Amino acid sequence: MTSDLVIRAPRAILPGGEGPAAVAIAGGRIVAITSVDAPVDARAEITLAPDEVLLPGAVDTHVHVNEPGRTAWEGFDSATRAARAGGVTTLIDMPLNSIPPTTTPAALDAKRAAATGKTHVTVGFWGGAVPENLGSLRELWDAGVFGFKCFLAPSGVDEFGHLDRGQLRSAMEEIAGFGGRLIVHAEDPAGLLPHAGGRDYQGFVDSRPEASELSAIAAVIDGVRATGVRAHILHLSAASALPLVAAAKAEGLPLTAETCPHYLTFDAEHIPAGGTQFKCCPPIRDAANREALWAALADGTIDFVASDHSPATAELKLAGAGDFAAAWGGIAGLQVSVAAVWTGARARGFPLADAVGWVSTRPAAWAGLGGKGAISVGRDADLVAFAPDAPFEVHAADLEHRNPVSAFDGARLMGRARRVWIGGSETADGVMIGRP
Template structure:
C-alpha cells in the first residue's frame, strides 16, 4: 500500500474504467475514469497508464453518468403492494438510475409532515439499491408543516391543482397555491406542481377507446393551470417547477415567463417523447397517465422544446399499480406508467432517430435533474463527483418483455416494443451494483 507520507510515491486508485465513448460534461470522447473510494478522482486519456487496483476496459461500450430520476412514486409505506423501495430501486439500478427522489404520494401516510417523513425513511432504511431522497407534500391545511419538513431535508414540495387520484392528497385551489408559493419563497426551496385545471377536465363515464379518454383531459387543462402557477410565482417570487409536461402548447408561456425573470423549470417524461395517441389500442390502459399521452405533432413539439432548452430534463414519473387497477376502461383505471428500468433506452431510441447524441441524453437524464435537485455531486463524470456510472451499449437492439422487468408488477406500455440501447452495468459510489448482494443505497437530504 502506498505510504501517504511519501509524496514521491504514485497514487494507486481503487478502480479505473476506460471507455472509447465516455460522456463527459463537455461531450463524448475516449477517456479513463479513475476512482478513489466513492468519488471520481481523475479523468485521463483512454490509453493513459493510471495505477489502480482494478482496471476495466469497456472498449466501445459507452460510459455515462448515473441517471438521476427526481420523479418516482415508490408508494411505501402503506401501498407497498403497488411498489416498494426494494423493487423500485432494484429496477432503477438495472436501468442505470443511481439516484431517485421519491414523491410524497401515494404512500400512506403521504409525506405531508415530519412524522410521515420519518415513517418513509424507516421503510426505506436498508432496502435501497440506489441513493434516495424525498419530496414533501403541500396540501390544504398543512402550511404550518412545511418549514419543519424543509429543515428535515426534503428537496422541496409537491402539490396538485386537480384531484390527485388519492383522497389523502387533495389539490390546492388558487388561494392555496399562492399560500404555498409564499411559504416556499420564504424557505428558499421549490414548489413542484402537477398542473391541470380541474375546470377543464371532463368525466368520460366509460372509455375503452383512448381518444375518448384523451378528450376528457385537453391541452387547455395544462396550459390554464400553468398560467396560474406562473401568476402565483410572479406574485410571490417563488421558484416553481412544472411536472410531467404533456401539452407542448405550454412551452411558449414557460419561455416568456423565464424572460420575465420568473424562476420556472419544466420536465417531461419518456412516454410523452416515445408514444403517441394515434397508436394506443382500445382498452390498453397500461398507456394511461395523467396528463395523457397526446398526438404525434405534440410529441414532435416536445422534442423541439427539449432540444432548445425550454424543457429542462426528462424523468420517469414511475407510477405503478397492481394489474387489477389497470382494467380495460380508461376512465376508471389507475393513471400511471411504470418505466423506471427502461427510461434510458426508450429515450435513446427516440433521440438517436432524431439526430441527438448520448451527451444530450446524459444532460437530460443525469445532470439536468441532479442540478435541479441541488445534487452537485451527482449526474456528471467529473473529478470530485460521486462515482455513479453506467456502462451502456448504445447499439444493441432488444425487445421489452414486461415479465422480465424488476419493478413489482409486470405492467408497462412498452411490452413488446423494440428498443436500441441496453444497460450493461451500474456503479454506485464506485462499486458495481449487485442486486443479489446487500443493498448499499443511502438516504439523501437537501443540501443547506
C-alpha cells in the same frame, strides 16, 4: 495515490463532449480523468467493450415508490433494483401514493424507516403541500425534503388533497419565504370534462384537454411572478403550453419544466382501444404534440426528462376490461426510461451526449445534487457502461418492477445498461440522502 478502480473507456460522455478516457476512482469519488491508456496506480482495472460508452448515472427526480402503505404497487427494493438495472443511480421519491403521504416530519421518518436496508441506488424524498399542512411546511423542509409537490386537480387518492387557487398562492408565499421549491401537477379542475368511460382512448384524452394544462400553468406563472418562488411544472404533456413556459423563462422567472419518456415515445393515434396500461394524467397526446415536446427539449424550454414512474397492481391498471374510466392511471417505466429517451433521441438525430444531459446532468443540477450527473473529478463515481447500439424488446414480466404491467411492454428500444457502479462499486447498495 492508489485508486480503488480505474475504468478505461474508449468512449465516455464527459463535460466537454464525447471522447476516450480513463476514470480513476477512490473512496467512492472520481479522483482523476486521464487519457485512456495512461498508466494509473489502481487496485483494479476494467476496460469497457468497444460498443460501450461510459455515462454518468441517470438522476430520476420523479418516482412513485409507494412504500409504506401501498407496497403491493411497488416498493423500495423493487423500484431501486429496477432503477439500477436501467442505469438510474439516483431517484427522488414522490410524497404519494404511500400511506402516510410525506406531508409531515413524522411521515418522512416513516418513509425513511420503510426504505432502510432496501435501497440499491441513492434515494431522496419530496414532501407534499396539501391543504392540511399549509403554514407548517418549513418543518418538513428542515427535515430534508427536496421540495414540495402539490396538485391543482384531485390527485386520485383521498389522503393527498389538491390546492385551490388561494391555497396555491399561500403555499407559494410560504415556500418562497424559506427559499424552497414547489413542484406542480398542473391541471385545472375547472377545465376537466366528464368522461363517460369506455375503451376508446380518445374519449379519455378529450376529458383532459390541453386547455386544462394551459390554465393551470398560467396560474403557476402568475404565482411565481407575484411571490418569487422557485416552481417546476411536472410531466408537461400539452405542447400548446410551451409558449407560456418559454415566455416566463424569458422574463427571468424561476420556472422550470419536465416531460416524461412516455410523452416522448407514444402518441394517441397508436394507443389501442382498451389499452389502459397507457392511461396517465395528463394524457399522452397526438404525434405532432410529441414532436413539439422533443423540439422544446432541444431548445431548453423543457429542462429535462423524468420518468414519473407511477405503477399499480395489474388488477388496478387493467380494471374494467379496458374501460379507461375504471382503470388506475400511471405509467410504469422506471427501468426503461433511459433507453426510451435515447431511442427517441437517436431516431431524431440527437447525439448521446444530449440524452445524457436530459436524464442526468440537467436533473442533477436542478435538484442541487452537485456530486451527481457528470463524469468529472470530485463527483460521485455513479457510472454506467451503456451499449447505445444494443437493441432489445421490452417484456414487462422480465423487468424488476413489482407488477408486470407497463405501457412499454413490447416496445423495441435501443441501449442497454450493462454494468452500473454506485460510488465506484457494482455491489454496494445505495444510501438515503436529504436535500444538500
